[in-house]
């Protein structure tokens with residue numbers, strides 16, 4: 489049976505993606521129009537099959553290769569092969585090391601105190617803000633996440649090693665320039681664009697070298713959170729270690745930073761939900777300004793709110809795999825060597841699994857509601873053997889940061905500030921998210 493989708497065009501599909509505003513919006517248009525399985529032209533790939541049905545996605549969950557062209561914009565960040573698309577034989581041992589370092593609860597607990605201190609630093613700064621322009625959530629929270637991954641996995645937060653503001657900006661330049669030009673014809677300013685990217689890359693490479701120099705010989709023995717030491721012990725080459733530090737700096741900061749930003753954005757517009765979060769924090773923390781690691785489990789409503797925010801605004805809005813053999817998806821046969829596009833955002837907005845999908849409703853994540861839904865209906869961290877290695881750490885970090893900020897402040901939107909989504913590998917707000925942070929008194933909304 490032929491898979492529905494837009495008619496083949498003379499171009500490679502770039503114009504339609506550009507006209508929609510990017511792949512993040514195009515995927516939603518495609519699925520609104522053609523249903524759960526859609527075939528469409530994807531630049532560099534040829535034809536891709538996009539699957540927004542969580543039950544059919546199960547059939548793809550063991551796939552372990554990504555199509556190279558879709559992630560080619562990340563190649564300049566790596567020197568020993570683009571880590572997004574390395575083959576399974578190299579990827580599997582690399583993933584094991586990352587999971588060992590990032591996913592261990594003892595190591596989360598050991599670094600929890602540092603995370604709390606960093607969250608308090610930001611809250612203190614916000615408390616001193618005069619409120620004139622409002623706080624720029626994404627800018628501040630992505631920088632905070634970068635500090636946290638440095639504290640956790642890269643040996644500390646010394647600003648002489650990693651200048652968080654400049655690193656965040658340099659990654660933004662690389663992603664904006666490379667993704668921005670993927671779906672539009674080359675412009676007159678190509679040379680200037682290439683220069684901006686090269687400058688940003690040089691700065692990022694210099695940062696990675698500084699981190700590695702500082703780590704040399706200073707391994708905290710027995711610290712399972714030491715990424716560089718663990719990669720070294722696993723026999724990874726120096727180039728692969730450099731690439732992993734680069735990719736970790738990127739992957740850990742912009743995703744978690746926007747997840748917390750979108751959550752605060754939604755809470756600033758839903759005061760009833762914000763009141764319930766505040767009441768839960770008061771009940772669990774009492775007079776304390778921050779949770780312990782063990783408290784996180786008790787912040788069940790906060791966790792529902794975070795999950796619902798990542799459903800409505802998945803920080804990573806799409807992914808992709810290549811089929812290694814023919815697979816059957818419902819009535820459709822997908823041959824070996826095809827590209828399966830993962831439209832994470834369209835899956836999260838699929839009305840068959842999420843009634844009134846645009847509505848913000850944390851009740852969708854009560855244990856009972858979750859048990860009644862398809863396993864892959866909510867996939868902010870992706871699927872299968874290439875899913876996010878940082879998921880467990882990201883959830884600890886996001887819950888902790890939200891708890892500290894929402895215990896101390898109530899947020900309201902800055903009037904007239906428009907929030908629109910844009911894709912820069914992550915789903916972010918084009919012009920940041922500006923809010924006013926008002927101090928709240930413990931025990932009261």
Ligand code: HEM
Pocket residue numbers: 571572583586590637735736739740741743744747802803804805807808868869870871872873874875876877878879881882883886
């Ligand atoms: C809320 C925060 C985060 C979200 C929503 C997120 C989401 C994602 C998604 C959707 C993918 C692609 C998965 C797929 O293709 O199936 C991914 C991959 C990845 N993420 Fe995250 N991520 C987050 C935080 C982190 C953190 C904190 C780290 C590291 C410390 C991290 C490291 C990675 C890495 C290394 C990959 C590549 C996976 C691979 O190819 O094996 N992420 N993430």
